Structures are given as structure tokens and as C-alpha cells.
Amino acid sequence: MSTNNEKISIANIEVDVVRKDIKNMHLAVYPPTGRIRLSAPNKTDADVVRLFAISKLGWIKKHVKNFQNQPRETEREFVSGESHYVQGKRYLLEVVEASGHPRVYFSGTKKLIMQIRPQTDRATRARIMREWYRKQLKAEIPLLLAKWEKRMGVTANDWGVKRMRTKWGACNIDDKRIWLNLELAKKPRIHLEYIIVHELVHLLERHHNDRFVAYMDEFMPKWRLYREGLNGLPVGI
């Protein structure tokens, strides 16, 4: 097996070639930068690999562009002075060490306090924050859901919040269950409402077709604006 790091450049896009004991070539795109990797069988000729990459140029360009368009959340350390967003509003984090159960709470209109035990590591801080966001979001959803169900004349049987890498929401149409991305806790409330409306429309129309768009226009005329606001996919996970 070759230990060389093969690289090819197609239309100014760099592609890493990784040789493996496999039968077919395949492409993949990797976060956080959208690096393109082409896995190729050990014995495949370099020219053949190159031709394969060229034949997939459309795919490569599309994925590179997707990554470039995604606003990525900067890596958080959960230390004092960091900015954190709640319902679209920026708060300054203040970390306070104390024994006792960890908690997160607002202080005034600009501060978010995270009380943790001494020597709490980053992963635990992240989890404490995530669970707090989950609680915030879960407290918001029932009223908004009820409001839109009434307006739209539909009812979801169940709803939930989860971490999703590529979607803001999801709808299991057969079970009438709606899923909302935990990241929505950080976004302005209208964006959460937009996703709720979108998922509820799926109870009226399964596909993203003209009929679906007509429902969106009817229930939430400015939905395109809110979609714009969400701008790409949530990859802050």
C-alpha cells in the first residue's frame, strides 16, 4: 500500500486521493472544511483516477459550494466572555464555578451564566449548555405548535427535539410526528415558527411541490425571508 499522499487538482479544486484495498472508486466530502476525498483501489492507474474525478466534477463543485455557503459556528470553549445565542439574541457567557448541581440562567438582558463544578471539562460544559438549550426549546414549542395547528387545521400526534446535522426539521408523515433541530434554540423565534409551519404543511402535502409552496404562501407569506435567515444547514454540531 502506498503511503504517499496523492493529490489531484480538478478545476482548481484539490482532491485527496486515498489508496485502499477496495474494488471501486468513490468520492466523499468531509467537514469541517469540505475537503474532497477520492478513495481508489490500490492498483488503479493515476490517469484513470483523474478521469473519474473529472467525470464527477459536477458533484465535487456542488459539494464544495455547499460547504462554502454554510455559516459554521466557531468552536466554543464555554468560557467567560464568549458569545452565545438564544432565540437570535447574543449573550455574553459568564462561567461561575460552584459545587452543587450545574445550571444555566440569564442575568439581566445581556448575560448568560453557566454555573459548573470546578474542573468541568469542555465536553461536559458543552453538554450542560446543550441540555439547557433543549429545555428552552422544548418550553417554547407547545404554544407555537398549538397556534399553527389551529390556523392550519392540522394536528401533529407527537413532536420532538433532536440534534440533526443536515436538516432544520423533519416530519414523519405516517406517524404525524415532527422533529425540530436543537440548533433552532439559538435562532430567532420566527425561524422556529417557519420550520414548524413547514413540517405541518407536510401533513397536508408530502412533497415539496407547487401545492406545498402554495400552502406555505397561504399560511406564512414571508416564509422565503425566514428560510433565507436560516441560510444553509446547521453544522454547528
Ligand SMILES: [Zn+2]
Ligand atoms: Zn420538507
